[in-house]
Amino acid sequence: MSRQTRAIIHPKALQANFSRLQPSLPSRAIAVIKADAYGHGAVNVASALRDRCECFAVAICDEVHPLREAGITQPVVVLEGPHDKQDCVVAKSSNCILVVHNQVQLEWLSELPPQHRPVIWLKVDSGMHRLGFSVQEAARVLAENSWLTEQPCVLVTHFACADEPDNPFNAQQIEQFNQIAVNSGLPVCMANSAATLAHPETSGAWCRLGIGMYGATPLANETAKALSLEAAMTLQAEVIGLHRIKKGESVGYSQTWFADRDSVIATVGIGYADGYPRHCPSGTPVIVNGHRAALAGRVSMDMITVDVTDIPEVSLQDKVELWGRQLPVDEVAAWAGTISYELTTRVSTRVPRVLEQISEGA
Ligand SMILES: Cc1ncc(COP(=O)(O)O)c(C=O)c1O
Structure with a gap:
């Protein structure tokens, strides 16, 4: 490392930002550390937050192994869920929570003996049309797979425009999602950094903190400084x-x-x-x-x-x-x-x- 080019990671800033963004109880915060913690180093970030964060999230199962090798023991939510059956098999022993968003994933998991199934959260498409079951499909999935609600299931959705707090699409997504959230009575996980700040009513049982924790602004019309976020x-x-x-x-x-x-x-x-x-x-x-x-x-x-x-x-x-x-x-x-x-x-x-x-x- 003779060349002096460096990305210096500031653990105190990560900790301060995490505390700053943490919603009030009973909502709990998941630190999103996918894509090597947005380039900051997943193990660096998980280690900095080890004592204050109950749960981490990554995009894919492959991102879990380095965390376990580094001794990070908290559950890790896999936001894209399994990419094959083997991901389902390994998830339980590596203490992962799989977010299931399609029928094929559901079949892989339902074929596993119940004692080998990891915890499963269900992704609902409330309008972003990227991943998830529609509200109607999700209601059918829950009705046809009673085993899903016999384990600690959480309903997950994601906002398309949370960085624009006044965008009416946020309210549309909340309304759409609430159709299943209220009817099922299941805990929910909706908010990213922007929604946690601008729409605290969406913080639910769990919120997912990414960009704000890294000290950049989650909101289109506010600077990080104005939000008291520090560069990580x-x-x-x-x-x-x-x-x-x-x-x-x-x-x-x-x-x-x-x-x-x-x-x-x-x-x-x-x-x-x-x-x-x-x-x-x-x-x-x-x-x-x-x-x-x-x-x-x-x-x-x-x-x-x-x-x-x-x-x-x-x-x-x-x-x-x-x-x-x-x-x-x-x-x-x-x-x-x-x-x-x-x-x-x-x-x-x-x-x-x-x-x-x-x-x-x-
Ligand atoms: C599904 C999901 N949840 C949460 C996040 C975290 O969002 P943010 O970094 O805006 O807080 C992301 C980020 O891409 C995401 O894709």
């Missing part, structure tokens, strides 16, 4: 080259940036192969020695170039923050025309995740 990842690199160029000269591939004055350009050791988005245009902010500077020219595979003309005394090996504590990931995502979820999950395996040590007494 700082993506950092260092200056590996410095060039004085003349007014009128260009920087980088395809000559997309020309200096409008004599300029100093810092080359920084991170590129799109590390997960820094190639879509970031010139002007995208980065932090050099605590000062804002701007990307100048195309993002390359392993490097970016930054206009540091106005920043005092930049030297080789100076630290550069691409996003994190000094520069919200949401802001960089907006420059890249995407969302924070994509930026953090795309930080590549070439970038070491370094868990910030919590100092004594801190």
